Amino acid sequence: MYESAHLISSKTTTQFDEFPMRDEVADYPSHGDLREYFTDFAKHFGLIDGFSFDTEVIDTEVINDEQSSGGWLVTTRDADGNESTHQHAGVIAANGTLSEPTIPTFAGEFGGEIMHTSAYKSARIFTDKRVLIIGAGNSGCDIAVDAVHHAKSIDMSVRRGYYFVPKYLFGKPADTLNQGKPLPPKIKQAIDTRILRQFTGDPSRFGFPSRTTRSMSRTPSSTPWCCITRGTATCRCAPMSIGSKKLASASKTAASPNTT
Numbered sequence: 001m002y003e004s005a006h007l008i009s010s011k012t013t014t015q016f017d018e019f020p021m022r023d024e025v026a027d028y029p030s031h032g033d034l035r036e037y038f039t040d041f042a043k044h045f046g047l048i049d050g051f052s053f054d055t056e057v058i059d060t061e062v063i064n065d066e067q068s069s070g071g072w073l074v075t076t077r078d079a080d081g082n083e084s085t086h087q088h089a090g091v092i093a094a095n096g097t098l099s100e101p102t103i104p105t106f107a108g109e110f111g112g113e114i115m116h117t118s119a120y121k122s123a124r125i126f127t128d129k130r131v132l133i134i135g136a137g138n139s140g141c142d143i144a145v146d147a148v149h150h151a152k153s154i155d156m157s158v159r160r161g162y163y164f165v166p167k168y169l170f171g172k173p174a175d176t177l178n179q180g181k182p183l184p185p186k187i188k189q190a191i192d193t194r195i196l197r198q199f200t201g202d203p204s205r206f207g208f209p210s211r212t213t214r215s216m217s218r219t220p221s222s223t224p225w226c227c228i229t230r231g232t233a234t235c236r237c238a239p240m241s242i243g244s245k246k247l248a249s250a251s252k253t254a255a256s257p258n259t260t
């Protein structure tokens with residue numbers, strides 16, 4: 001996890017109701033806060049004894065033998081490479097859909113360093129480099145904001161327009177507004193679109209393509225624009241190709257209003 005990572009969902013919408021986060025934790029907790037929270041949660045509910053850390057599940061097999069009580073045979077490998085098989089009544093596969101990085105292949109040759117977000121830790125690696133960030137999802141935007149303090153220049157490549165949601169709206173964490181009173185999707189989208197237009201303006205002024213989807217139909221990105229447009233480095237948005245797929249977008253150098 002990168003040093004600067006903070007949640008994009010605020011603490012009250014992220015925590016389990018029966019085990020709230022500590023009062024000292026900020027509205028948008030850091031990854032360290034979350035690690036502490038999960039550890040405290042596991043201790044509080046006595047879960048730790050049931051876990052085998054640093055252990056990989058390498059095989060699961062359903063037991064079809066009529067003489068046995070059924071269940072599953074689960075084979076694991078620990079950090080020392082020792083394998084063992086145990087019988088369990090059931091298996092829940094919760095291996096995550098995004099735990100394995102997908103690294104795009106590029107046509108032609110590129111002599112620079114290519115790094116997946118999952119390997120990124122600290123913005124110091126960007127010092128005096130020209131940086132291209134592919135994608136303006138939450139991680140891409142976080143890294144752009146980090147890099148702007150160190151890099152010589154930053155470009156972002158995107159294939160569609162994005163909605164950028166400020167972390168606070170009307171003095172409250174943005175995701176806490178209207179909690180518990182869900183609106184019909186179309187009304188919510190219409191209201192959100194208007195609010196975002198007021199708060200963040202039109203991202204196309206930085207070269208991002210116009211948004212073609214409705215707000216909240218895809219995950220929005222949460223980014224402090226003032227950091228992206230900090231005077232020391234300018235973030236530009238431009239199209240590029242990955243393999244045979246062209247990532248469409250406008251190409252325009254962002255104006256840097258020098259906001260800090």
Ligand SMILES: Cc1cc2nc3c(=O)[nH]c(=O)nc-3n(C[C@H](O)[C@H](O)[C@H](O)COP(=O)(O)OP(=O)(O)OC[C@H]3O[C@@H](n4cnc5c(N)ncnc54)[C@H](O)[C@@H]3O)c2cc1C
Pocket residue numbers: 005006007008009010014055056057058094095096097098099138139
């Ligand atoms: C930078 C960042 C910020 C985020 N911010 C937020 C946020 O603010 N709010 C929010 O709600 N979500 C956020 N998310 C998304 C959230 O982290 C994921 O949606 C969530 O972690 C998915 O949980 P999961 O249990 O499905 O998978 P994971 O958290 O990916 O857990 C899967 C686990 O399974 C393990 N595993 C995989 N294969 C095996 C195997 N064979 N044997 C044993 N173990 C295995 C993996 O090592 C991993 O530990 C963020 C994600 C990132 C990267």
